[in-house]
Structures are given as structure tokens and as C-alpha cells.
Amino acid sequence: MTLSLFDLKGRTALVTGSSRGLGRAIAEGLAKAGARLIINGTDQARVKAAVGEMRAAGFATEGAAFDVTDEAAIVAAFEGFDKAGIEIDILVNNAGIQMRKPLVEFSSADWRKVIETNLTSAFVIGREAAKRMIPRKRGKIINIASLASELARPTIAPYTAAKAGIKNLTKSMAVEWAASGIQANAIGPGYMLTDMNQALVDSADFNAWLMSRIPSKRWGRPDELVGAAIFLASAASDYVNGQTIYVDGGMLAAM
Numbered sequence: 736m737t738l739s740l741f742d743l744k745g746r747t748a749l750v751t752g753s754s755r756g757l758g759r760a761i762a763e764g765l766a767k768a769g770a771r772l773i774i775n776g777t778d779q780a781r782v783k784a785a786v787g788e789m790r791a792a793g794f795a796t797e798g799a800a801f802d803v804t805d806e807a808a809i810v811a812a813f814e815g816f817d818k819a820g821i822e823i824d825i826l827v828n829n830a831g832i833q834m835r836k837p838l839v840e841f842s843s844a845d846w847r848k849v850i851e852t853n854l855t856s857a858f859v860i861g862r863e864a865a866k867r868m869i870p871r872k873r874g875k876i877i878n879i880a881s882l883a884s885e886l887a888r889p890t891i892a893p894y895t896a897a898k899a900g901i902k903n904l905t906k907s908m909a910v911e912w913a914a915s916g917i918q919a920n921a922i923g924p925g926y927m928l929t930d931m932n933q934a935l936v937d938s939a940d941f942n943a944w945l946m947s948r949i950p951s952k953r954w955g956r957p958d959e960l961v962g963a964a965i966f967l968a969s970a971a972s973d974y975v976n977g978q979t980i981y982v983d984g985g986m987l988a989a990m
């Protein structure tokens with residue numbers, strides 16, 4: 736049956752930053768396709784609430800609250816998974832932050848925070864996951880990129896640098912780990928309705944610019960990433976490696 740290609744039953748997915756926003760929508764989508772979930776975020780209470788809601792909806796779900804910029808916490812979380820017999824089959828490196836400031840006003844500390852949260856975290860968590868996937872000879876890694884992986888906009892320079900890095904880190908993961916049965920790909924969301932974009936959603940000027948620029952003439956909904964996520968998490972993409980799939984309402988296709 737063709738649809739069994741997308742079946743995630745028996746697979747466990749760790750989605751970073753999945754207590755809300757795009758990560759939450761991706762996690763729910765993977766759960767609906769059969770995956771067991773591990774929900775992450777920094778805020779313990781928010782992770783606990785999300786786990787409760789997912790369980791109430793009938794999905795097998797655990798929580799693992801840790802900061803993706805805290806290497807010791809990441810290593811400890813993976814050691815905890817090992818002890819509990821939890822094997823991560825699908826890793827979605829989704830946690831990320833945005834800071835908006837003119838480039839001349841960015842402090843080095845803020846630059847580093849954005850790079851560490853959006854880029855270095857994917858390397859460290861990807862490394863810990865891959866160490867365990869390689870001996871098992873299978874694994875799926877999905878990194879969350881952005882339109883900013885391709886294009887710049889004033890005031891988001893560190894984010895743009897980090898997301899461009901995600902695109903090529905994804906290629907590096909693919910070429911190093913493909914022979915071990917691992918596929919690493921990225922999803923590049925366009926402008927999606929989440930907390931991260933509230934300031935833009937609330938700005939009439941930004942909305943006017945976006946609607947003049949985006950072929951679909953609307954913002955994206957978080958659940959619109961689910962199809963690409965299930966594809967990249969499942970056997971349907973077993974020979975797809977190192978790619979970034981943009982889910983952007985046609986934004987990158989337009990002049």
C-alpha cells in the first residue's frame with residue numbers, strides 16, 4: 736500500500752522546541768503518522784502542559800525539557816534516553832529564536848546567542864543523535880531552515896547567518912552519514928503564524944509588504960509543514976538526502 740511509505744509506527748521522534756509553534760505542529764503531525772514523541776523546550780511547565788495535551792489526544796508522548804544551547808544538558812538528556820531504552824529514530828532540530836536589530840547595533844553576545852540557539856544546537860544534538868543512529872544503520876534528521884537560508888532582510892543578520900549555516904550543515908550531515916543509512920534534510924518555512932512573528936503580524940506595513948510579495952497572498956499555518964515533515968521522517972524519503980524543501984507559499988520562486 737503506497738501510504739505505508741509514510742507510516743511512522745514504531746518510530747520515536749525528538750522535536751526540539753515543540754512545546755509550541757511550528758515544533759508543536761510538526762510533533763503532532765508525526766504523532767498522527769504513528770510516531771512516539773519526545774517534546775522539548777526550556778520551560779518545564781510548558782513542556783509538561785504540551786505532553787499532557789498530546790497524551791489526552793491519545794499520542795504516546797514523553798517530555799524532555801532542556802536548553803538546546805546547554806551541551807551538558809543535551810548529553811545528559813541522551814544518556815537518559817539510553818538508560819530508559821529510548822532510541823531516537825527521528826530528530827527534528829526546530830528550536831530557534833529571532834532578534835531584530837540593525838546590524839551596527841548588534842552586540843557580540845546577542846550574535847552568539849542567535850548562532851548558538853539556531854545553528855550550534857543542531858550540530859550538538861545532531862551529533863548526539865547520529866552517534867546512536869550510526870550503529871543502528873538508520874535515522875532521519877530534519878533541520879528547520881528558513882527563507883533566511885537564501886535571502887537577507889535588514890535587522891536579522893545573525894538569524895540569516897545561522898539559517899544559511901543550517902542549510903549547509905544539513906548537506907554535511909547528509910554526506911557524512913548517508914552511508915550509515917541516515918537521511919538529513921531541511922524544511923525551510925516561509926512566513927508562518929507563530930509567536931515568533933507576532934510583531935510582524937501586528938504591523939500593517941509589514942503585512943502590506945508581505946501581501947505584495949508573496950504569491951499565495953497569505954501567511955502560512957504551522958500545520959502546513961506537516962506533509963513535508965512526515966515525508967522527510969518516513970521511508971518515503973529514503974533516497975532523499977541533503978535537501979532543503981521550502982514550504983513558503985511560493986515566496987522564493989517570485990521576483
Ligand code: NDP
Pocket residue numbers: 751752753754755756757758775776777778781801802803804829830831832852853879880881882923924925926927928929930931932
Ligand atoms: P516560537 O517562538 O513560536 O517557538 C519556539 C519554540 O522553541 C518553543 O517551543 C520554545 O520553547 C523553544 N525554544 C526556544 N529556545 C529554546 C532553547 N534554547 N532550547 C530549547 N527550546 C527552545 O518559534 P517558531 O515556532 O516560529 O519557530 C520554530 C523554528 O522555525 C525556529 O527554528 C525558527 O527559526 C523557524 N522558522 C520559523 C518561521 C516562522 O515564520 N515562524 C519561518 C522560518 C523558520 P520555550 O520558550 O519554552 O523554550
